[in-house]
Amino acid sequence: MSSVIRVLAVAALGISAVGVTPVVAQATADGTQALKITRIKCHETEDNTGADDIYLMVDGSVIMNSIQFTNGDDKDIPDIPIEAGKVLTVMESDWPDANDNLGAKRINGPGNYEFTDDGAHYTVTVG
Ligand SMILES: [Ca+2]
Ligand SMILES: [Ca+2]
Ligand SMILES: [Ca+2]
Secondary structure, three states: OOHHHHHHHHHHHHHHHOOOOOHHHHHHHOOOOEEEEEEEEEEEOOOOOOOEEEEEEEOOEEEEEEEEEOOOOEEEEEEEEEEOOOEEEEEEOOOOOOOEEEEEEEOOOOEEEEEOHHHOEEEEEEO
């Protein structure tokens, strides 16, 4: 998908979301705990040269588009809802070779979750 189409798709979603129940409220209405991913810290990148392009997945869907990290970066990210009990996968985007899976952790509540696969080390903070 080109970046232009992606932007248009996001804009369309924004318009269609007006007037419907917020996602967070739906998550709490069915009894699941509404959590948010609030921060990501990079202790060690996966790529040897240049910044990592980190994105997040749950249930096979991207829940955070890629953000660049270099060693030591500690970034506030816009709160991203995640239901308690879901498995969060941290991915690192590459091209043309395959993207790298940096680990998958079940998010059971607020706290810091460490992702250390493929020689990388990231801390994802859930609040
Ligand atoms: Ca990589
Ligand atoms: Ca990369
Ligand atoms: Ca790779």
